[in-house]
Every structure is written in C-alpha cells, then in structure tokens.
Amino acid sequence: MDHTQRRQVLRLFTYGLYAVMCHDTSDVNAFTANWLTQVSFEPPLLAVSVENISKSLSMILQSGRFTVNVLRSGQRELAATLGKSALKQPHKMANIVYDINEDGWPILREALAWVACEVRQSLLTGDSTLIVAEVVNIGVLSEGQALTMAETGFRHAG
Amino acid sequence: MDHTQRRQVLRLFTYGLYAVMCHDTSDVNAFTANWLTQVSFEPPLLAVSVENISKSLSMILQSGRFTVNVLRSGQRELAATLGKSALKQPHKMANIVYDINEDGWPILREALAWVACEVRQSLLTGDSTLIVAEVVNIGVLSEGQALTMAETGFRHAG
Numbered sequence: 027m028d029h030t031q032r033r034q035v036l037r038l039f040t041y042g043l044y045a046v047m048c049h050d051t052s053d054v055n056a057f058t059a060n061w062l063t064q065v066s067f068e069p070p071l072l073a074v075s076v077e078n079i080s081k082s083l084s085m086i087l088q089s090g091r092f093t094v095n096v097l098r099s100g101q102r103e104l105a106a107t108l109g110k111s112a113l114k115q116p117h118k119m120a121n122i123v124y125d126i127n128e129d130g131w132p133i134l135r136e137a138l139a140w141v142a143c144e145v146r147q148s149l150l151t152g153d154s155t156l157i158v159a160e161v162v163n164i165g166v167l168s169e170g171q172a173l174t175m176a177e178t179g180f181r182h183a184g
Numbered sequence: 185m186d187h188t189q190r191r192q193v194l195r196l197f198t199y200g201l202y203a204v205m206c207h208d209t210s211d212v213n214a215f216t217a218n219w220l221t222q223v224s225f226e227p228p229l230l231a232v233s234v235e236n237i238s239k240s241l242s243m244i245l246q247s248g249r250f251t252v253n254v255l256r257s258g259q260r261e262l263a264a265t266l267g268k269s270a271l272k273q274p275h276k277m278a279n280i281v282y283d284i285n286e287d288g289w290p291i292l293r294e295a296l297a298w299v300a301c302e303v304r305q306s307l308l309t310g311d312s313t314l315i316v317a318e319v320v321n322i323g324v325l326s327e328g329q330a331l332t333m334a335e336t337g338f339r340h341a342g
Binding site for chain 1: 185186189190192193194196197198199200201202218219220221222223224225226227228229231233254296297298299304305307309310311312314316319320321322323324330332333341342
C-alpha cells in the first residue's frame with residue numbers, strides 16, 4: 027500500500043469539526059475532534075477517537091464525562107486555537123469563553139449546540155482511544171450551519 | 185432530554201456517505217454507511233457502525249473483511265438503491281456493477297476510491313455494532329468530489 031495514495035484516499039472522507047470539552051477536579055480543557063460520529067439511535071451513542079498522548083484522554087476517562095460542542099460555520103480560527111495541544115500550549119484556554127452549567131457540563135458559549143456525554147466503553151485503537159459515550163443531555167445555543175473540515179481546509183486523516 | 189431537540193442537534197453533525205461492500209462464500213452485499221470515521225493513523229484504522237439487524241453485519245463478522253467505497257458527488261440515486269435493506273429488497277444488487285479484484289475484494293466500479301479493511305475488533309454499541317478495522321489496501325478509481333450526506337438530503341442521525 028502506497029502511503030501517499032493511502033493519505034489521498036482517506037482524505038476523501040467527509041468530516042465535521044467539533045470542540046470536545048472535558049474537566050477534572052481542577053481543570054477544564056477543550057480540543058477539536060473530527061473523528062467523531064453517532065453510532066447508535068437507541069440508546070443514543072456516539073464515538074470519538076482521542077489521541078493516546080493527549081491531556082484530555084485521561085481527563086475523560088477519569089471523569090467519565092465530556093461535552094461535544096458543535097462549532098459554527100466561520101469559526102475556523104476558534105477551532106485552530108482549540109486544536110493546539112494543551113501539553114504544548116498550556117494557556118490555550120485563556121481566551122476561550124465557556125460556562126459550566128448547573129449540572130456541571132462545560133459548554134462553549136459560541137457553539138451552535140452542545141451534547142452532554144457519559145462514557146460507556148473505551149477501546150484502545152492504535153495511536154488513539156475510541157470512546158463510546160451515551161448522549162444524556164443536549165442544548166441548542168443558536169441557529170446556523172455547522173463548521174466542516176472542508177470549510178476549514180484542515181487535514182486530519184490519512 | 186427532549187427527543188425533537190436531540191434529533192435536531194445530532195443532525196447538525198457532518199457526514200459523508202459510503203458504500204460498504206462485504207461477502208461470504210455465496211453472496212456479495214453492499215450497504216450505505218454514514219456513521220464511519222478513521223480512528224487511528226498508525227496503524228490506519230477506521231470504525232463503522234453497522235445495524236445489528238442487518239444482513240451485512242454477520243457477513244462482515246464471519247469473513248472479517250469489507251471494503252469502503254467512496255461514493256462520488258452526484259451518486260445520490262445509487263446511494264438510495266444501496267441504502268435499502270437487503271433483507272427487504274433481496275434483489276437490490278441486481279443492477280449494481282462491481283468487480284472482485286485479484287485479492288478477493290469487492291469494489292464498486294463507479295466509486296471514486298476503495299479501501300480494503302480487515303476487522304480487528306467489534307463492539308456491541310446499542311442497536312448497532314461498531315466494527316474497528318485496519319486499512320490493508322487502497323485504490324483510486326477516478327478523480328472527483330466525494331458524496332456527502334448534506335448533498336443527498338438523507339437523514340441518518342438523531
């Protein structure tokens with residue numbers, strides 16, 4: 027298998043781009059994820075692939091919770107900021123506006139909508155861990171179109 | 185959680201639409217999948233959610249193999265045909281043109297590209313089974329843009 031061709035084909039896949047937020051007892055973090063999909067209607071489950079070396083993976087596994095914040099078309103710059111590694115850019119959250127709602131869910135104020143998720147299963151899949159989570163709450167913040175990877179021009183596949 | 189709002193928010197997620205092809209000793213089948221994403225770079229893994237009640241799930245689990253065929257923009261009608269249940273429409277493959285390549289992979293002739301996958305793990309996730317598979321071969325058939333769920337207007341989320 028030619029690696030250039032592998033990258034070319036796997037980059038034909040269509041993705042959205044989401045801000046996943048998580049927390050532990052002392053900290054809130056956010057990262058961007060495009061390897062994310064619903065996987066079941068009943069119960070409503072989604073799966074997200076999280077890099078094994080990320081700060082957020084251990085936060086998600088320890089808390090058992092995260093939110094998926096649906097970014098809005100036009101928020102490429104916000105996505106670029108959130109897409110930086112928290113380990114390399116420890117202050118990346120400094121100018122990010124979010125709320126912790128009454129149930130403790132971190133919600134990005136500029137998102138279109140948020141999805142509160144509780145971890146049900148996790149699976150080591152190569153360089154990442156696939157988190158399967160149940161949708162336990164949901165909220166709409168505003169109307170609009172969702173940001174897509176195609177709009178951003180970012181590449182995270184291959 | 186309000187079910188109408190849940191559907192509204194989960195339908196904001198961005199999806200492609202792919203033709204997954206599988207086979208057993210006597211039969212070849214194809215179905216459309218949008219709940220599909222890469223999940224690891226090294227090794228290259230992808231995950232696809234397959235309905236538990238589908239004919240294809242047992243074919244994939246028994247053979248341990250399937251191909252993801254990247255549909256082309258404009259192939260909404262082909263996707264609609266492949267999206268029918270093989271259990272309810274046993275002749276749905278009658279007019280579908282595909283080849284079995286020298287390594288035994290079923291390849292949709294009209295696709296943009298194909299990805300040959302070997303099953304590595306499977307996980308029961310609610311009403312579906314999440315198949316994690318390694319990309320073991322790949323091929324490009326033609327140039328073009330990939331079909332997206334947004335283009336088709338189909339809904340399979342919520």
